[in-house]
Amino acid sequence: MHVTRGFKGKRRTDATDRARLPPGQYLTPEFPVLTAGPTIHTPLDRWKLALQNGGSLVATWTWAEFEALPQTDLQTDIHCVTQWSKFDTRWRGVTIDDIFRAADLAVPPTGYLMAHCDGGYTTNLLVSDLIDGRAMIATHYDGLPLLPSHGGPARLLLPHLYFWKSAKWVRRLAFRDKDDPGFWESRGYHLRGDPWREQRYHGDP
Amino acid sequence: MDQTIATIPWLLATAVAIRNETATVKTFTFDVPDWPGHLAGQHVDLRLTAEDGYVAQRSYSIASASGTGSHIDLTIDLVADGEVSEFLHNELRIGDRIELRGPIGGYFTWSxxxxxxxxxxxxxxxxxxxxxxxxxxxxxxxxxxxxxxxxxxxxxxxxxxxxxxxxxxxxxxxxxxxxxxxxxxxxxxxxxxxxxxxxxxxxxxxxxxxxxxxxxxxxxxxxxxxxxxxxxxxxxxxxxxxxxxxxxx
Structure with a gap:
């Protein structure tokens, strides 16, 4: 660590907020949009969510079927690898626990999963990061249907990991035998991405 | 996945040139002796540390051409109330050192x-x-x-x-x-x-x-x-x- 001559830091947050900010993050009231390509607009009548194990289909839901699953509200802080964090964001959606339950999956078949999205985006996930109420597929933000630019109609939400893991426009969750890297993970970003351990890039602890 | 891959280290970078681009935009040239080279389109994370250990970190795109030389240019807009851009614009002098790490980003790149x-x-x-x-x-x-x-x-x-x-x-x-x-x-x-x-x-x-x-x-x-x-x-x-x-x- 090198002390920067003359740097005092004028945007310090108070102690309460600081305890909620992972290392290297700063607080923003905005909700920045970061996507590798154009925003995807998927009509609801063409939307389906699929759960796969290897090559075989475990379950699918149409939009109407998905909306009929139990709905959960979640208020949470989110942390982007580009250093902004936003507190107290409000989401509604279906927890991964409820999705597995609806698919009659008492025990997940493997420990790894790849999320596939419209537009070709993928991200790799540990099943342990998705269950026990830690993750959902969100369809509403701040009381309104999720905008396409923020991942609507439906995005993953795993707020305890950097936000690139909360994949926009998710359509397919596929169990895998191992933790193969997804889109950003194969381009220099960390396989898991825990903000509290500052796992931003390959090789970070 | 190869888990033995090296960490992207924090490097000490020395400001060697500062020039005005517009009224609110400056280009900072840093000498980074161990710079590994970058692709066009990549960025760096830049870190400032106060004497009491307070840290501010931001990402900035690299403006200079792809290559393996030790100089990189960062062109930075002065953001209203932005603690990092304001420090760089108003405080940083030639010869000062900051920390950065990179290059970061493997998709918005061109070769x-x-x-x-x-x-x-x-x-x-x-x-x-x-x-x-x-x-x-x-x-x-x-x-x-x-x-x-x-x-x-x-x-x-x-x-x-x-x-x-x-x-x-x-x-x-x-x-x-x-x-x-x-x-x-x-x-x-x-x-x-x-x-x-x-x-x-x-x-x-x-x-x-x-x-x-x-x-x-x-x-x-x-x-x-x-x-x-x-x-x-x-x-x-x-x-x-x-x-x-x-x-x-």
Whole structure:
């Protein structure tokens, strides 16, 4: 660590907020949009969510079927690898626990999963990061249907990991035998991405 | 996955030149002795540390050409109430040292080894990573077509104005179009409105020839422009985007 001559830091947050900010993050009231390509607009009548194990289909839901699953509200802080964090964001959606339950999956078949999205985006996930109420597929933000630019109609939400893991426009969750890297993970970003351990890039602890 | 891969280390970087680009934009040249080299379009994370250990960290695009030299340029917009940009603009002097690590980012990148022709669209300080692409392209004397459409609020806010003209004047130089959205000065020859479908067609930002497309700027700019490009038939996987703020810094 090198002390920067003359740097005092004028945007310090108070102690309460600081305890909620992972290392290297700063607080923003905005909700920045970061996507590798154009925003995807998927009509609801063409939307389906699929759960796969290897090559075989475990379950699918149409939009109407998905909306009929139990709905959960979640208020949470989110942390982007580009250093902004936003507190107290409000989401509604279906927890991964409820999705597995609806698919009659008492025990997940493997420990790894790849999320596939419209537009070709993928991200790799540990099943342990998705269950026990830690993750959902969100369809509403701040009381309104999720905008396409923020991942609507439906995005993953795993707020305890950097936000690139909360994949926009998710359509397919596929169990895998191992933790193969997804889109950003194969381009220099960390396989898991825990903000509290500052796992931003390959090789970070 | 290879778990033994090295960490991207924090490097000490010394400011060796600071120059004004516009009233609110400066370019900082840093000497980074162990710089591993970068691709055009990549960025760095920059870290400032106060005496009591308080740390502020931000990401900035690299403006200089791809290469393995030890100098990199960062062009940075002064953000209202931004603690890092304000420090760099108002406090940093030549000879001062800061920490940075990189290069970061493996998608919004361009290499002359896969030159399929380029369509570049910039809004405001979104020009920075695209300038790295254009400088790299000039360095290798690319003969493939490249077009840049650069949207600024006004003519005095155009970053790299002379540098871009010099790149346009080279053999096979970039075909440059400026547009200003809040009033043009007398004698203005560029476009005078926000980028729309008609302007994109008129300036030949079409999918013909399967060019690689890079769009960089404020989120709303990228959202609109990338939407037009998709509607014109550019395949999603050929349109790479990078959205800036507004993030309060």
């Amino acid at each position: 002359p080894r896969q030159d399929n022709g380029l369509l570049l669209l910039a809004g405001g300080s979104g020009i920075v990573p695209l300038m790295s692409i254009l400088r790299t392209r000039a360095l290798v004397k690319s003969e493939r077509l490249a077009r840049l459409l650069y949207s600024s609020r006004s003519a005095d806010r155009i970053i790299y104005r002379e540098g871009l003209e010099a790149l346009a004047a080279l053999p096979n130089g970039v075909i440059l179009t400026h547009t200003v959205t809040r009033g043009a000065p007398p004698g203005w020859k560029g476009e005078r409105s926000r980028i729309g479908r008609v302007m994109l067609t008129r300036r030949e930002f079409t999918p013909a020839g399967h060019p690689d497309v890079f769009v960089c700027g404020p989120a709303a700019f990228v959202e609109t422009v990338a939407g037009h490009l998709a509607a014109m038939g550019h395949p999603e996987d050929k349109v790479r985007t990078e959205r800036f703020g507004p993030t309060g810094e």
